[in-house]
Amino acid sequence: MKAVFIIYNKAVSEQILYILDKLSIKAFTLWETVYGQGNEGEPRMGTHTWPEENSAILTIVNNNQLPDLQKALKFLDEANKEVGIRAFVWDAEYLF
């Protein structure tokens, strides 16, 4: 089981959810609005200066689901670098 944390521009929200749906990833946690900035690209601060906003998703997936998710997210990110999608993954276990 892997925990995947995806941060993406709100403007691709529907496409991210579409990917999760197609990959039968049913469980996830969504923060609709999150702010932040990366090492490159524009900050997403929801202010007048930096008006764009991000959303974040935390989802725990089976190991076999991971390659498909990675492939899809990468495709979306590379479609336009300005949009900026970041995903991080680490091991996860059931607590109970």
Next chain:
Amino acid sequence: MKIYEAAVKKPITTLMVFIAVIVVGVYSLSQLAIDYFPEIEFPTITILTTYPGANSENIEQNITKPIEEQVSALNNLKKITSRSSDNISIVTAEFNYGTNLDEAANDIRNVLDRVVPLLPSGVDRPTILKFSTSQMPILFYAVTANKNYEGISKILEEKVINQLNRINGVASVMTIGTPKRTIYVEFDPLALNNYGITFDQIAQIVKAENLNLPIGSVKTNDLEYKISLQGEFQSADQIKNTVLTFQNGKTIRIKDIATVTDTLKDRSIIERINSGKGLRLLVMKQSGSNTVKVANKVKAEMEKILPTLPSDVKIEPIFDTSRNILTSIRNLSETILFALLFVSIVVIFFLGRWRPSLIVLAVIPISLMSGLVYLYASNNSLNIITLSAISIAIGMVVDDAIVVLENIIKHIERGSTRREAAIYGTNEVWVAVIATTVVIVAVFMPLTLLTGFTGALFNSFGWIISITIVVSTIAAISFTPMLSSQILKSYAYQKEKRKITLWDKTIGKALNQLDEFYKNSISFVLRHKISTLIVAILIFVFSVSLMKFIGADFLPQSDQSMISAKITLQTGIKVEKTEETMKKLEQILHERYPNEVVAHAISAGASDEASFISAFSANASNVIQLMVRFKDLDHRSRSVFSIGNDLRSVLDSMPEVIKYDITYQAAMGGMGSNNIDVKIFSFNLDQSMVYAKQLAEKIKNIEGAKEVLISQESDKPEIKIFLKQEKMAQMGLNSAMVGAALRNYLTGFTASKLKEEGKEYDIVFRLNNEIRHNIELFKNITIRNMQGNKVFLSDIADLRELSSPPVIEHENKQRMIKISVKPQGRSLNEVATDIEKTIAQTTVPQHTDVVVGGAYQDQQESFRDLALLMLVASLLVYLTMAAQFESFTMPIIIMIAIPFAFSGVFIALFITGISFSVNSLLGAFMLIGIAVKNSIILVDFTNLLRDRGMKLFDALVEAGRSRLRPILMTALTTILGMLPLALSTGEGSEQWAPIGISVIGGLIFTTVLTLIIVPVLYYILIRSGSRRLRKKFQSEFSLLDEVLPK
């Protein structure tokens, strides 16, 4: 859920909401009344009181004064004016704008109840009219007839007037110059004396004979018979044979001592239509009803009536107010369509693709329709002010949609789907879009607070712009994203982006080059900031100095294919003499303007009936009223102004013409006038008349002062009878008896009526012509005293020939003589200033006040109102800006665009030679909003780039480069939207062309200068930005620095 998200997710609901707006808008459009101006009449009530036989001074002292005293105590009264002339007193009370006319009328009725008992007996009860005497009838018909001329009055009354009066909205229908059948019984005074019969006796006999009386009934076995006496005269002949008395075995009949003529009433008014006998039919509308609607109904009814009239009776419209209104509105509507076209072209030009262009343009109908809905809901009309507002709004309503759309497209090009882009793209800009709208509304809302005349004119203007802009913003953040999510193309997952089109290769490329050029220019001016600033200031100073070459008028004059003239001949001449001049004038019209004149009506004389007509038309035997209708502007080569000037030169060369007054408007009554009135207030009329004449002579020498008229005419000769009280008492007479007897002799009295076919005709008794036209004979007339003895008038009275003023005018209870001046070739305020100088040079007599007023006063008041308003608006803009940018200096940088907008207006007016009027001022006013908007875009984006870390210099250059297109687009849509307005030449265009010209001039100028001066001023004024502010805050964390690595 945010509004834009809801709109995108529920496209059908959104579509339905906006379609509903359009449907309601179209419905409103179909229901809207059409008028020339918004309703701007001040609530006015006219009190008309007649006292037959009294001269102007009597009327003034006995009627006008008591009424004025009481009425002047009423609430909300703005001004009270009066005209006391022979037989008639007209008191006009003008109330403050917004006063309820019905309540005011009730108040006046109450007041009159107190006054009436104080008035002399014989005064008719005052009539209250809910409109001003300066309000003109909406339709003039010329009525001509040959065979039926003598019976025309009956025909008109039965078949025309009654029908028209029934129409809703028609206040009254009047005829001027109707011949009236009257039976005159004219006595020879000598014969009367010989037979020892008095007038009164004859009257009583005639009354006693001319009688039908029910007697009662007789019942027989089966039936009941009504019995009635039939004594009424059947014809005029019967009157002749009425037996008066028996003397010396002889029957004395009326025909023995009098001549009986069944004829037309003596003409005191001469009315000529198209060089022939005729009369005028006037239709007045009720105050508050719509001119076009009422006129249409009247015309439709007239169409039905015409076939029922005898074939020789012709009724043709000579002047139709609604026609001018409709032509003007049609012309203006055309310019709106052109504006729509131009704006569409600009949008397509800049966006280069049809889908985005369509999305942006869709906002226009929605916003404009909301403006129409407002008009309908607020009971306003489609008029040149509201239509100009709509025309101006067209260019402004697309701006917000463009901003939103551009951001949506940015996201689509980055790979978002159109739905996501629509929602999140809007999310990023919607606050900024609303903020700019707030500024625009801050500029236009104060217009809605204006009161008085200017307020009436511009309130609806302010509302329409504000409402359409607000609705356009709402549409931009709901309808625009919805439509984008439906019809834009998504590029997601497509490797190749948008196709390179022809537009990209041509216009797109050119625009890119323009961007680069502008970028280089900014770098250049920023490096020469001080010299740029100096040049800009010099340009501003230069443009302000042009101001003294630009005249100022109140409202521009319009060519309405109409000339009215009031021509005064020598006081006291007979109406028959005046008629000769009338015929001469008719000939002149035919000879000089054969291709232009359509119809003309000309009248002279005073009605002796002291009725409404006397309040509205020519009111002296020496005054000619001329009304000429010309062909439509498109079908004639000369303007009415040129014809008017020509007519002036003709009138100048006619020795019998004392003075004349030519006006080009019949529709607007008082409001279209462009006169300067010099009012001389003094009780001593003789003294102020002398002064007025002196002053008028001096004013005539002022350049541009034409048609200098003194309101007071020269005194007219009058014979006054001074009774000798003692002699009279000895002879057993009193003043009332003498007065009544003399009045009956001269004016005659209506002893009875002749009934024929349900109509009644007056039977008037009076002395015969010989006496009535000979003063010497009149002096020797005899009056019967109480004992029945003859007394010669010359024994009990002195007859002296004196003169008296024909009219006495008051304003606010003070006697006033008015000198009116028509500026020509020079503007209103130039001439007015010279007049004021001239007055200062003269010695004003004691107890006399001289005030310069008229349109000049209105203009000054309006300009002052608008100037004050501009200050308020500027202050509001500053406040909103300061709050928005959290800075005191930013608003100053932004508002620097305003003075340059005015520079542009001055230069445009100077080049086109148009004078400053309320309308061009309004154009200038609108510029504040548009000019400010452009500089906001620039300053805001500079701030943004600096916040993102750019250096000041780079931020300014980059902001300029990237905001050039939106600024040009806003400016171009507005400029091109106004272009048809500025260039239109149709009827009525004189009114709105100045608005267009000032906006275009100002906007071109301010756009170019904003793009240069705003960055320069920013560079000079703003050294510290938010980054410096952040450093200041960070200095408070210095303790932390000790533990942090250096």
